[in-house]
Amino acid sequence: MTMFLTKDQEEMLSGVKGEAVAKSMELIVKIGEVYKADRLIPITNAQVAGVSYLTVGDSIFSFFELLSKDAVTVKVPTWLNPAGMDMEKWREMEISEDFAEKQFRIIKFYEGLGINPTLTCAPYLIGHTPTHGDHLAWSESSAVSMANSFYGARTNREGAPSSLASAITGLTANYGLHITENRYPRILVDVRTKLESFSDYSALGYWFGKKFHSLIPYFVNIQSLNINEAKMLAAALAASGSVALFHVKDLTPESKSIDIENVEEKIEFTESNKKEVYNHFNQITEGADLVAIGCPHASYEDIKLISNTLQSRQMKKDIEFWIFTSSKTKAVIDADSLLTNLESRGIKVYADTCMVVSPSVSGNFRNVITNSTKAAHYLSKAKTTLVNLLPIDSIMKEVTE
């Protein structure tokens, strides 16, 4: 099947507008053909992965050379995923000079394309909020799920190159989650246990994704879904499975209008299912050496909660506490003295990176406590690291005195 292209799009594909545009178009069109798209549609904005030097390696530089053949820039507002280090405090994170030099080069290249170096997996926390019904090309899996589920925008789970190709052309192929019928839920999940912490939301997502891979769930009996709860659920669903959209009865924008006629299966999430997840991530046998919070990136409220729970307590010796967030959120907590308070108790806040994409966590710590199943999942995959999953209040009790 060949999809319909406008005259302008045909020209972009043929190379009239340069090789970089042509390659980008070819990529979008070919992917569209494989997934039987009828046409290309304009996107409002893009979010691009493929930033941390830890994950992209040296291959990225050859790809940049290809794109450099023309003076190409992005056509829509575009944001970047986290890097492999805090762009200011990388030395403190024990990042090597060589790694840092390459990381700076990568970001400089993206900036040259006109991309905003937000270096966050959660652009929606710093003002880049998707609008209901907008078509986007986002690639960070947790952000994709938030954009679709919490905001009712429409994006497939784009790859690093395809999101960049969409940013350059301003277009994506019309298939998958861009189409209303593909957004209906397939399975109803009755949540029979209370979700009392962010890590409980994370546990629910991890359990579902592991069991049902990419099916779209419709959750009932969830009492609250604020942005911080939603991002933990979204990230977990997308990490253990590849769920890119979920609905929560009465609490997500599409839950009222969607058709639940086609739901084939009903299941329950019970207290014992929840415990299974915590038990799976209860791996540390000796003392923990790091607490890592901020997967997805911590919001202002997340950090405030940690600060409030601290009260007058201090961090125990022999354990580090790292919070990962965006540079923008870090600037906000710096302005209202939250940062000074945390730092004076021994808690470090790093921007632009996280425990999953920076070599400094898996490389330097063996036993890590976190409240995120996504972080736990990826850290324990690197077989040198053991993880414990705990809610914030239990973590604070354990590591402070």
Next chain:
Amino acid sequence: MEIGIRPIVEGKVTGSVLLSPSPISFLGDIDSKTGKIIDSESPIYGKNLKDTIFVFPRGRGSTVGSYIIYGLKVNDVSPLALVAEEAETIVIAGAILADIPLVDLPDKDLFSILETGDIVTIDTSEKILKIQKRKE
């Protein structure tokens, strides 16, 4: 024997099959500098992708894998062609960037028919994969 396929990235090449029975994460499983399979749990651990017809069920893992496929090409250690049971965006994007012929949806079960070392020709204009010579 001829097997029908769906062309995604065009080309006509003949070469020796390297078959991976398990899905491949290009990020992590393969060294883009040498073309070697470095995933110690892979059944084809230590084998090299260079100049092979690489047959595998599907891609998996990080979407950054597309850049690894491109890196194989730049480092001159890329396969001659990629044959997937079902291609997904990681492999499609990588093959397009690197301009490596890519086909999928074979009309017969490749994993029971082909063996590593068989010589095959892929011709996307004819939409076929043809077995030229069995492994000796």
